[in-house]
Amino acid sequence: MKLSTENKQLTRLAELMQSERNDLFRYACYRLGSATEADDVVQDLYLRLSKQGARLAEIEDLKGYIYRSLTNSCTSVLRSRRQFATTETLDNLSSDDLAPKDFEQEFRLIERLMALLPDEQSEVIRLRIYGGRQFDEIASICNIPLTTAKSRFRYGIDKLREALEKRGLI
Amino acid sequence: MKTNNNLDNSSDNRVENLLSPRFTPTTSLSFKAPAPRRRPLWQAVRISAVAAMVAVAVVIGISGVQTSTAREVVELAIMRLAEADSFLVHFTARVTKSTDPHDLYEIVDSNAAPMQGTVEIRKEGSKVKMAIKWQDEARSMEFYDGESYRRYQNGQLVLERPDKGVDLTPLASLEKLKPYAAAMGMLLKFREEGDTIIVSDRSDKVEIVARFSKSEGRLLGAECSGLYNGQQVTVLTVDQIDFDVPPTE
Numbered sequence: 001m002k003l004s005t006e007n008k009q010l011t012r013l014a015e016l017m018q019s020e021r022n023d024l025f026r027y028a029c030y031r032l033g034s035a036t037e038a039d040d041v042v043q044d045l046y047l048r049l050s051k052q053g054a055r056l057a058e059i060e061d062l063k064g065y066i067y068r069s070l071t072n073s074c075t076s077v078l079r080s081r082r083q084f085a086t087t088e089t090l091d092n093l094s095s096d097d098l099a100p101k102d103f104e105q106e107f108r109l110i111e112r113l114m115a116l117l118p119d120e121q122s123e124v125i126r127l128r129i130y131g132g133r134q135f136d137e138i139a140s141i142c143n144i145p146l147t148t149a150k151s152r153f154r155y156g157i158d159k160l161r162e163a164l165e166k167r168g169l170i
Numbered sequence: 171m172k173t174n175n176n177l178d179n180s181s182d183n184r185v186e187n188l189l190s191p192r193f194t195p196t197t198s199l200s201f202k203a204p205a206p207r208r209r210p211l212w213q214a215v216r217i218s219a220v221a222a223m224v225a226v227a228v229v230i231g232i233s234g235v236q237t238s239t240a241r242e243v244v245e246l247a248i249m250r251l252a253e254a255d256s257f258l259v260h261f262t263a264r265v266t267k268s269t270d271p272h273d274l275y276e277i278v279d280s281n282a283a284p285m286q287g288t289v290e291i292r293k294e295g296s297k298v299k300m301a302i303k304w305q306d307e308a309r310s311m312e313f314y315d316g317e318s319y320r321r322y323q324n325g326q327l328v329l330e331r332p333d334k335g336v337d338l339t340p341l342a343s344l345e346k347l348k349p350y351a352a353a354m355g356m357l358l359k360f361r362e363e364g365d366t367i368i369v370s371d372r373s374d375k376v377e378i379v380a381r382f383s384k385s386e387g388r389l390l391g392a393e394c395s396g397l398y399n400g401q402q403v404t405v406l407t408v409d410q411i412d413f414d415v416p417p418t419e
Contacts, residue, residue: 103194
């Protein structure tokens with residue numbers, strides 16, 4: 001009986017990870033700036049969750065739990081390589097930088113923009129744009145009210161718009 | 171006011187467009203629920219063989235190339251591994267007779283006597299054949315030819331059934347190996363400690379460690395251990411691996 005419950009939960013987890021894999025990978029990619037590291041982080045997450053076996057049944061919102069765990073994992077990776085200290089500012093941003101030609105340039109641009117925002121706003125924007133999450137899902141992942149999730153997104157976009165307009169970039 | 175809002179919306183759209191991903195890399199990630207762990211020995215042998223092959227391939231990889239990181243070494247080594255036609259892995263395992271008629275042996279506990287054996291893997295065109303030979307009283311041999319499983323004891327065929335056998339596709343590259351390993355509940359880690367490169371995996375029940383020397387260009391050892399009755403017990407040791415060997419009987 002225990003084995004049956006465990007198999008059922010592992011199947012539930014695998015199916016969810018499979019259906020969400022592109023969103024999970026994209027979120028991790030644009031958080032870490034590396035496809036290889038994104039692969040590793042998502043795989044590592046799957047293995048860690050797999051080890052919970054039958055206890056996965058106790059997690060009501062498994063999808064939200066997966067994304068929450070992923071954001072934490074990415075933060076840990078970034079801390080370990082001190083990524084936060086090396087992000088460039090917008091001061092020397094040119095119009096060429098606004099038209100990236102590959103993933104690396106695109107990631108650098110996004111990181112520079114995100115660096116202008118408080119963490120709680122940039123996180124909502126990342127989950128929305130790169131994780132492909134709806135606002136109610138973001139509210140659940142971040143453990144905040146739905147209205148707060150929406151307003152953080154709104155304030156974040158407003159702040160970026162103002163910063164870009166001030167520099168004549170949009 | 172309305173105009174301002176429209177202007178803001180237009181600007182907001184530009185901001186969101188700037189943030190929208192256009193160059194997202196692709197991923198080969200794939201998730202499948204693991205099959206019930208009914209055949210621990212089979213899994214352990216296959217896992218250890220894979221780990222050991224990677225380790226040996228790395229030895230070959232570092233013998234002629236100046237590389238810096240373990241990852242670079244492994245990437246190169248796996249490319250070379252894909253070119254080899256056969257491997258012969260000599261191992262020692264603690265085994266007892268399986269209670270499952272599908273399996274010959276199981277790795278059960280630390281009290282079981284160590285038994286030696288070999289795993290021979292041979293690529294023949296698109297087919298991969300594998301033979302596990304045991305140094306037991308019955309000189310047992312298990313043979314997978316990609317279509318069936320056959321078991322011989324004392325030179326006689328005692329069991330035959332359909333079986334897809336072993337798939338070496340994951341060994342074509344590190345990127346293919348990782349999702350395959352993950353599907354088996356493994357996350358291969360490559361790290362360097364001084365002169366030693368370590369390929370390791372630790373899942374909840376099985377741990378694999380393969381060590382090899384960079385400077386000497388040789389395998390130092392590979393082993394697979396499991397947690398039994400609260401104790402970590404080495405259940406399988408890879409003693410030697412031969413590359414591109416002529417077919418054995």
